[in-house]
Amino acid sequence: MHSIENAGLLGLGSRFKKLSELIFKQCDDLYRARGVNLQSRCFPILQLLSTHETISVTSLAEMLGQTHPAVSQMSKKLESQGWLYHEADSSDERRRLLALTPQGYELVDKLQPVWRLQETVMNRLLEISGYGLLENIALLERELEKQSLRERVEELEKQNKQDRVEIIHFEKRYAKDFYRLNKEWLDKYFYLESMDHEVLSNPESQIIEKGGFILLARIGEDIIGAAALTSNQSNQLELSKICVEAGYQGLGIGEKLARAAINQYQATDFSGLYLESNRKLLPALNLYFKLGFREKPFPAQIVPHARADIYMELPEQASSR
Amino acid sequence: MHSIENAGLLGLGSRFKKLSELIFKQCDDLYRARGVNLQSRCFPILQLLSTHETISVTSLAEMLGQTHPAVSQMSKKLESQGWLYHEADSSDERRRLLALTPQGYELVDKLQPVWRLQETVMNRLLEISGYGLLENIALLERELEKQSLRERVEELEKQNKQDRVEIIHFEKRYAKDFYRLNKEWLDKYFYLESMDHEVLSNPESQIIEKGGFILLARIGEDIIGAAALTSNQSNQLELSKICVEAGYQGLGIGEKLARAAINQYQATDFSGLYLESNRKLLPALNLYFKLGFREKPFPAQIVPHARADIYMELPEQASSR
DNA sequence: TGAATTTAAGTAAGTTGTTACGTAAACTAA
DNA sequence: TTAGTTTACGTAACAACTTACTTAAATTCA
Numbered sequence: 001m002h003s004i005e006n007a008g009l010l011g012l013g014s015r016f017k018k019l020s021e022l023i024f025k026q027c028d029d030l031y032r033a034r035g036v037n038l039q040s041r042c043f044p045i046l047q048l049l050s051t052h053e054t055i056s057v058t059s060l061a062e063m064l065g066q067t068h069p070a071v072s073q074m075s076k077k078l079e080s081q082g083w084l085y086h087e088a089d090s091s092d093e094r095r096r097l098l099a100l101t102p103q104g105y106e107l108v109d110k111l112q113p114v115w116r117l118q119e120t121v122m123n124r125l126l127e128i129s130g131y132g133l134l135e136n137i138a139l140l141e142r143e144l145e146k147q148s149l150r151e152r153v154e155e156l157e158k159q160n161k162q163d164r165v166e167i168i169h170f171e172k173r174y175a176k177d178f179y180r181l182n183k184e185w186l187d188k189y190f191y192l193e194s195m196d197h198e199v200l201s202n203p204e205s206q207i208i209e210k211g212g213f214i215l216l217a218r219i220g221e222d223i224i225g226a227a228a229l230t231s232n233q234s235n236q237l238e239l240s241k242i243c244v245e246a247g248y249q250g251l252g253i254g255e256k257l258a259r260a261a262i263n264q265y266q267a268t269d270f271s272g273l274y275l276e277s278n279r280k281l282l283p284a285l286n287l288y289f290k291l292g293f294r295e296k297p298f299p300a301q302i303v304p305h306a307r308a309d310i311y312m313e314l315p316e317q318a319s320s321r
Numbered sequence: 322m323h324s325i326e327n328a329g330l331l332g333l334g335s336r337f338k339k340l341s342e343l344i345f346k347q348c349d350d351l352y353r354a355r356g357v358n359l360q361s362r363c364f365p366i367l368q369l370l371s372t373h374e375t376i377s378v379t380s381l382a383e384m385l386g387q388t389h390p391a392v393s394q395m396s397k398k399l400e401s402q403g404w405l406y407h408e409a410d411s412s413d414e415r416r417r418l419l420a421l422t423p424q425g426y427e428l429v430d431k432l433q434p435v436w437r438l439q440e441t442v443m444n445r446l447l448e449i450s451g452y453g454l455l456e457n458i459a460l461l462e463r464e465l466e467k468q469s470l471r472e473r474v475e476e477l478e479k480q481n482k483q484d485r486v487e488i489i490h491f492e493k494r495y496a497k498d499f500y501r502l503n504k505e506w507l508d509k510y511f512y513l514e515s516m517d518h519e520v521l522s523n524p525e526s527q528i529i530e531k532g533g534f535i536l537l538a539r540i541g542e543d544i545i546g547a548a549a550l551t552s553n554q555s556n557q558l559e560l561s562k563i564c565v566e567a568g569y570q571g572l573g574i575g576e577k578l579a580r581a582a583i584n585q586y587q588a589t590d591f592s593g594l595y596l597e598s599n600r601k602l603l604p605a606l607n608l609y610f611k612l613g614f615r616e617k618p619f620p621a622q623i624v625p626h627a628r629a630d631i632y633m634e635l636p637e638q639a640s641s642r
Numbered sequence: 643t644g645a646a647t648t649t650a651a652g653t654a655a656g657t658t659g660t661t662a663c664g665t666a667a668a669c670t671a672a
Numbered sequence: 673t674t675a676g677t678t679t680a681c682g683t684a685a686c687a688a689c690t691t692a693c694t695t696a697a698a699t700t701c702a
Contacts, residue, residue, distance in 0.1 A: 008436065009443045010365055013344035016337045017659090018386060019462060023334035026470035033471055041688075044331055058650055065339060070689060072652065094650045094697045114474065115329065117481075121473040122330045125464055129457040136454035141340060143446055149347035150354055152442040153435065160438075342690090362658075379680055391659060393682060415667045415680045 009149065027118075034114055036107065042078060045071070046100065047115070049084060050108040054097040056089065083107060161219065162251050167260040170203060170214035177223035178203055178214065185243035189281070190307045203228075212237065215260050217244065217253050224248045227257040229265060229273075234301070236272035237265050242284070254284070258291055262314065276308035288312050330470065348439075355435060357428065363399060366392070367421065368436070370405060371429040375418040377410065404428060482540065483572050488581040491524060491535035498544035499524055499535065506564035510602070511628045524549075533558065536581050538565070538574050545569045548578040550586060550594075555622070557593035558586050563605070575605070579612055583635065597629035609633050 027040035044064055049055060057075065061068040075098055078084050083104040089095035100108065126133055147155075170178065179200045186192050199206045203214055210231050217225030225248065228241040239261050244253045265273045275293065277284060293312035302311070348361035365385055370376060378396065382389040396419055399405050404425040410416035421429065447454055468476075491499065500521045507513050520527045524535055531552050538546030546565040550558045560582050565574045586594045596614065598605060614633035623632070 008440050009344055010348055010361055012443065013341045013348070013361075014365075014386065015458065016341035016344070019458065020334045020337035020341065021660090022462075022465055023330055023337070023470075026465060027331055027334070029469065030471040030474055033475075039687090040331055040334075044335075056650075057652090065335065067690065068651065069653080069691085073688085092650080092698070094695095096651070117474045117477050118470070119329050121470065121477055122333065124473075125461065128464070129453075129460055132450075132453045133457035133461060136450040136457060137336065137340065139450055140446065140454060141343075143449070144343055144347060148350065149344075149439070149442065150351040152445075153351055153438045154354075156438050156442055338689090360657090377680075378682095388660065389681065390661085390683080394658085397682095413668070413680080417681070 030114065030118070031111070034111070036111065038081075038083075038107075042074060042083075043111070045074060045078065045098075046083065046104060046108055046111075049098060049100045050105065054087075054099045056095045056097055058095075060098065158251050161248065162253070162256075164219050165224075165251075165253055165256060166218045167256060168216050168218055170208065170216060172204070174216055174223050175203060178216070178226050181223070181226045181243045181245060182241055184246070189278075193306070213261070213264050215257055215264065217248075217257055219248075225253045225257050227261045229261055231270070234272075235270055236274055237268070237270045239265075239273060239275040255287055255291075258287060262291060265314075273314040275312050276302075276305055277310050277312065278307055279310050285310070285312075351435070351439070352432070355432070357432065359402075359404075359428075363395060363404075364432070366395060366399065366419075367404065367425060367429055367432075370419060370421045371426065375408075375420045377416045377418055379416075381419065399425075479572050482569065483574070483577075485540050486545075486572075486574055486577060487539045488577060489537050489539055491529060491537060493525070495537055495544050496524060499537070499547050502544070502547045502564045502566060503562055505567070506562075510599075514627070534582070534585050536578055536585065538569075538578055540569075546574045546578050548582045550582055552591070555593070556591055557595055558589070558591045560586075560594060560596040576608055576612070579608060583612060586635075594635040596633050597623075597626060598631050598633065599628055600631050606631070606633075 024040050027043075031038065031040060031043075045060065048060065048063055055063070057071050058068050060075075061071040064071065075084065075086070079086065082101060084098055084100050086096045086098050089097050182196070182200050183192060186196060207214055207228055207230050212231045213229040215227045215229075216223050225244040226241060227239065227243075229237045229239055231237055239258070242254055242257055242261075244251075244257075262273065274296075275288065277288070279285070289312075291314075293314050296311050296313045298311045345361050348364075352359065352361060352364075366381065369381065369384055376384070378392050379389050381396075382392040385392065396405065396407070400407065403422060405419055405421050407417045407419050410418050503517070503521050504513060507517060528535055528549055528551050533549060533551040536548045536550075537544050546569065547562060548560065548564075549562040550560055552558055560579070563575055563578055563582075565572075565578075583594065595617075596609065598609070600606070610633075612635075614635050617632050617634045619632045
């Protein structure tokens with residue numbers, strides 16, 4: 001019995017079930033002691049009928065929080081034992097209105113005082129915990145309804161992944177990863193130009209030795225994202241080649257890379273940070289905007305890439321918390 | 322759904338059941354999302370096996386807090402799906418030791434991180450309520466185990482009856498009740514002597530007009546107990562004829578009557594209170610002792626009843642809170 | 643008005659337990 | 673050693689639901 005007590009949510013689930021069974025059983029026992037040989041699960045039906053005259057199957061089910069077949073089956077049983085009967089609703093022939101028989105009323109009358117006693121006993125039990133139990137159950141019900149366990153786990157997982165991401169500088173041993181990530185990205189959205197191949201295959205000579213930077217996102221030993229700051233003739237840096245591996249997208253890793261790149265830029269003597277992108281890459285544009293980049297017309301001296309149709313620049317002192 | 326929320330303990334029972342079902346379903350959902358098509362109810366078994374190598378059916382059942390047929394059935398299913406296998410215990414041929422297959426271990430490994438995430442999620446959920454939920458459940462479990470619902474209801478009922486008892490003085494209209502109660506009592510323990518009949522039939526002339534008192538215990542309009550203080554030649558009062566109707570015994574009504582009688586005696590000028598009883602009426606003797614009566618030898622002037630073999634007297638200033 | 647949809651309720655079959663009972667191995671005590 | 677008891681486990685039957693499906697009446701809407 002003990003090993004399971006700390007077995008997480010499932011343990012809690014079966015504990016609730018146990019407790020529920022215990023309560024039903026003890027109620028059965030109580031009623032049996034009063035000479036009433038009827039399962040306690042039937043009583044809510046009788047109780048509701050005693051105060052409502054007639055109720056249809058479906059609305060009874062709704063009141064009890066059960067499915068209609070459950071009520072249908074239970075009512076059939078109760079009917080065969082003579083506690084209730086049914087009649088068709090004259091205004092809606094589909095409906096079967098349930099009502100107590102005289103014996104049913106007699107039974108309810110007999111049980112009324114027991115119900116009152118039971119109510120008091122329960123209140124005393126709950127009083128011990130300052131009614132905290134009821135509140136806590138309601139809270140758990142609400143929380144699980146608001147966001148399912150699965151959603152919670154997935155969110156937590158995402159969070160964990162995000163937390164485990166490190167942003168590091170390029171190292172020779174990650175050259176292949178840098179190529180792979182960029183190729184994946186270009187294959188997906190555009191196509192690989194020969195110039196791309198040249199740059200991606202020789203990142204050290206083509207980017208770093210020209211005064212640029214390459215940042216990588218690492219989880220454990222896996223490289224799962226990259227970004228580059230490239231230096232051209234001007235005194236400005238270009239942010240480019242931001243890409244994140246397919247399975248890790250949507251976790252905010254791109255943002256992390258971009259922020260790291262901005263920090264890197266701010267630590268240098270370069271006097272401007274710009275990027276070129278494409279209007280169809282909406283999520284990326286949103287991110288750039290969020291980070292402070294603003295659209296500008298293409299400067300005259302820049303020869304636009306074939307795939308670039310938007311130019312953005314980070315204003316001086318742009319926010320980047 | 323709402324009408325049942327305040328339907329007492331049964332409502333609480335089905336609420337627990339609901340909550341338990343919700344949890345199981347959400348767990349199923351979570352595992353399914355991970356590509357594991359196995360009901361969440363199976364996992365505790367796998368989890369336990371993954372840390373214990375082999376476990377017998379019965380001890381597994383005990384650990385899970387379920388019956389052994391449940392484990393037997395579940396394990397058969399899991400075995401047919403290839404997650405576990407069994408072998409006979411060589412030291413006890415009755416026992417079937419369950420263990421994980423390689424696939425089973427693989428599955429557990431795969432799920433390990435999910436379990437950890439789930440654990441965290443649950444802890445966060447419970448944190449909201451300051452872990453009050455767990456404490457409150459444990460409290461309810463303990464309380465219901467300590468004293469069942471039935472016992473609680475019966476105790477409360479007893480209490481209610483006791484509270485509703487009034488002790489009143491004799492009135493003419495209750496003469497029959499006085500006779501009935503005493504006759505019942507005498508019939509049960511001894512026999513009705515002709516002298517008894519004389520006294521019981523004419524309580525006013527035989528008891529009250531001689532300076533004595535008759536007290537009655539009344540619930541609503543029912544007289545369910547009686548006691549008499551009779552005055553003989555001496556300056557003492559005799560406490561006698563304490564009797565309580567069969568269905569109301571054990572509720573402390575006799576004590577209430579006796580205390581009222583002592584109070585009545587103390588309000589008079591009589592200078593002694595004694596009683597005669599029989600050694601076989603042990604509960605009554607205990608009560609008398611509790612109220613302060615102490616055994617004395619029969620005084621010379623008193624002619625003992627046939628059925629009296631013990632004489633008790635209330636010392637001056639005897640306790641009677 | 644006639645077709646499509648919604649609603650009320652029943653039936654069948656499945657799930658996840660339970661209790662009740664039977665069997666055989668292991669233990670215990672005269 | 674034998675007889676009685678306990679223990680481990682399986683099977684069958686049942687309980688109290690559920691889901692999935694069907695039927696038929698009522699309602700809606702084009």
